[in-house]
Amino acid sequence: MPTISVTLCAEVPELAEGPGALSWSMVEAWAVAMREEVPAAALAVSLEQVQDQLIDRVCGPRWLPVRGLPAPFGCPGCGVMQDFARKGKRTRARRVDTSVGVVRLQLANVGCRDCGRVFAPLLLMLDLTGRRRTDRLAVDLAELASQMSFARAGAVAHSFGVPASPGRAHQAVADIAPRLASVGRVELGGPSRAAVVVLDGTGVRAGRRRLGVNTNIALGLSARSGPRRRRRAQTALLGLTVDQPWSAMATQLAALETPTMVVVDGELAVTRVAELTWPDVPIQRCWWHLARALRWALYADKAPHRWSRDKRGELTELLRSTAREHLTHAQALARYDAFVDSVRAEDHHAALELLTGARDQVFTCLQPGIRHDLRRLGGPELGSGLLERVMRELNARTDIGGSRWSVDGLRDLITIQLTRMTHHPAWTTLRQSTHPPNPIDFKINHLKFNAG
Known part of the structure; x- marks a missing residue:
């Protein structure tokens, strides 16, 4: 493997007393300046040395050209891979924006003796033709x-x-x-299965509508790891739609393998998508959303404020005690029915309709079969909190100073944010291809005086 030498020269003040002498602040400022300027300059010098070696190998020495030498590249005009001639260097340096700064390359051209095409082989070999940013x-x-x-x-x-x-x-x-085209598409390499699928959405100020657009997300829970009191969930991004109804999510979910359980927030459109996609999969109603929905149902019924507050607290405590006391499915339903009867006695129609409609889904997590199948996850999900935390981070990023997004820009940003947060295979593959480990060994040589 050929070796490239780059020399760094610096005028460093002496260690002494008084103004202008070498100090730590001065050394640190020097290092910061080198961090900003040296990597790009060293890269440019190194690539130009590699370019000179390549031209000598393809065209022969500068003043003794050789005909018919093979090349590791092909002519972009005719595809011939031999017999090139020097055509000098470009007067204007080629600028390439990189992750280490602006690299300015003095490109050398070669000409194809078959078709007459003139081009820079370094750009061709490094796949930088027509690009200004890596x-x-x-x-x-x-x-x-x-x-x-x-x-x-x-x-x-x-x-x-x-x-x-x-x-x-x-x-x-x-x-x-x-x-990141594989988001929501199993055939392109997206995740194909999760034990628990959580469906929920959030609104974002985007587009022309005053209330913005909906961002609907399908998140999968595949495993948990870590100590008992600090369990960390391993999630997968299964589906994503922006400014589309929940029915558009069905095409993304249809290609997934059947999960063990689906968690919904109680919205009719979300529940309908889950029922149509997986008719035989049990659905769990989110406990947090149920207590929150009861608040608005009692408000619609114009129930007394103090009584409404007590009932919300009673429902919350009922759900918590169910998990804390490890009640069976039948025992939990008996307590729930008693609570519904107390609401029915006050003749609050909206609240009664809400609680009655949620009865078959509120304690799905307590069914023996569900408990057995999800035991490896540390227990079934009781709500959509896993996805709520993700959506809070989305809202923290998108709701900035009252700004309004375009729908396309919002979709691009959320796609990148979610794939990065969930370690989606598309993001992992892209990052590995652009951030490979360094295979080139290097060292810094310094002169040693009086070395024997």
Whole structure:
């Protein structure tokens, strides 16, 4: 393997007393400046040395050209892989934005003796033809932009010497999101199965409608790990739609293997999608959403405030005690029916309709078969809290200063954010391809005086 030498020269003040002498602040400022400038400059010098070696191997020495030498590349015009001639260097340096800074390359051209095409072989070999930004930089900027505003992402990247700006961060998101095409598509390599599927949605201020658009998410729970009191869930992004009804999610869920249980928030459209996609799969009603829905149902019934508050607290305690006391399915339903009778006695129609409609789904998690099948997960899910935490992070990123997103921009941003958070195979593969381990060994040589 050929060796490339790059020399770094620095004028360092002496260690002494007084102003202008070498201090730690000065050394640290020097290191920061090197971090911003040296990597890109060293990369440019190294690539130019590699380019010179390549041209000598393909065209022969500068003043003694050799005809018919084979080349490791083909002519972009006719495809011939031999017999190239030197055509000098370009006067204007080629700028390439990379994750280590701006790299300016002095490109050398060769000409094909068969078709006369003139091109730069270094760009061809490095797959940089027609590109001004590397994939690694685009992925890094998109990852930053999924966690903070575009302006903040550009500022943070720029502070580390990376060529970044709010516009470039925005463009990186638009460039990277289409490469994550397997989200919600099993045939393209997306996750195909999860023991528990959680369906829920959130609203985001986007588009022209005053109330924004809906973002619907299907999240799968496949495993849990960690100590008993600090269990961590392993999730998979199974489906995602933006500004589409829940019926559009059915096409993404249809290709999945049948789960053990589906968790819904109680919304009719969500429940209908789960029932149509997996008719034989038990559905669990989220306990948190049930208590929250009771609040609004009692408000619609114009129930007394104090009585409504007590009933919400009673339902919450009923659900908690069911899990705490390890009640059976029949025992939990008996307590629930007694609670529903107390609401029926007050003749509150909306609340009674809500509680009656949720009866068959509220204690699905206590069924013996469900408990047995999900024992390896540490127990079944009682609600959609797993997805609620994810949606809180989405809202924290998208609800910034009253800004309004375009629907396409929102879809791109959420796609990147969710694939990164859930370690989706599409994101993992993309990151591994753009962030490979370094196979090139290097060392820093320094002169030693009086070395024997």
